[in-house]
Amino acid sequence: MELSDVINSRRSIRKFREEDISADAILQLLEAARRAPSGSNLQPTRFIIAQSATAKEALGRSTPYKFIVKAPVVFVCCADLTVITTREHRIGELVKEGAFEGIDVDKNHPSITNSLTMDEEAVKAYLSMNVAIAIEHIVLKAVELGLGSCWIGRFDRNQVKEYLSLDDNIFPVMLLPVGHPDQSPNARPRIALDKLVLKTI
Numbered sequence: 001m002e003l004s005d006v007i008n009s010r011r012s013i014r015k016f017r018e019e020d021i022s023a024d025a026i027l028q029l030l031e032a033a034r035r036a037p038s039g040s041n042l043q044p045t046r047f048i049i050a051q052s053a054t055a056k057e058a059l060g061r062s063t064p065y066k067f068i069v070k071a072p073v074v075f076v077c078c079a080d081l082t083v084i085t086t087r088e089h090r091i092g093e094l095v096k097e098g099a100f101e102g103i104d105v106d107k108n109h110p111s112i113t114n115s116l117t118m119d120e121e122a123v124k125a126y127l128s129m130n131v132a133i134a135i136e137h138i139v140l141k142a143v144e145l146g147l148g149s150c151w152i153g154r155f156d157r158n159q160v161k162e163y164l165s166l167d168d169n170i171f172p173v174m175l176l177p178v179g180h181p182d183q184s185p186n187a188r189p190r191i192a193l194d195k196l197v198l199k200t201i
């Protein structure tokens with residue numbers, strides 16, 4: 001499948017057939033997530049994979065979107081907040097790999113020192129952004145595999161943390177139910193291209 005076909009045919013899928021997805025498909029989805037880029041290559045994304053009815057029902061109680069229970073798998077997509085402390089090490093790895101070789105980088109630019117003083121909320125937002133990229137890799141890979149998914153941002157994170165006994169450093173960013181689509185919705189409305197670009201300078 002061409003990437004443009006994947007992008008154009010993707011829809012948020014909220015109805016799933018009662019059919020499992022294979023262990024190999026789950027592995028392929030995880031591998032797509034693993035390939036995602038992340039700031040300073042911090043790789044904060046972590047998953048809990050919910051497949052049992054009990055686990056999915058518990059997750060279903062954390063959100064108004066009860067349809068997630070009917071998906072064969074729900075990925076609880078989390079950020080490991082501790083990775084922020086590995087930045088020097090990760091940047092070191094990138095340097096070793098030659099990522100910046102021959103690249104013009106101003107090491108004294110203020111944005112470099114500013115980013116070292118992020119508060120807890122800023123770190124959470126920054127790492128969540130990185131998790132979002134990995135999620136969209138899964139979403140697009142799922143389309144290629146004939147599967148559907150739906151981002152779920154509206155859920156009680158504390159309830160999920162408690163149910164899963166998550167360490168305080170593991171922040172649940174999104175739920176992502178994945179399964180065989182039992183609907184083929186039309187494309188949802190989008191703003192016009194001329195609204196997308198504020199200016200060309």
Ligand SMILES: Cc1cc2nc3c(=O)[nH]c(=O)nc-3n(C[C@H](O)[C@H](O)[C@H](O)COP(=O)(O)O)c2cc1C
Binds near residue numbers: 014151154187
């Ligand atoms: C960050 C984010 C959070 C979302 N949260 C929810 C949600 O809680 N419940 C839901 O049904 N859909 C959710 N969606 C799906 C959007 O409603 C959907 O992407 C949008 O309406 C466009 O439709 P489409 O994905 O079919 O193109 C979310 C999407 C994103 C990207």
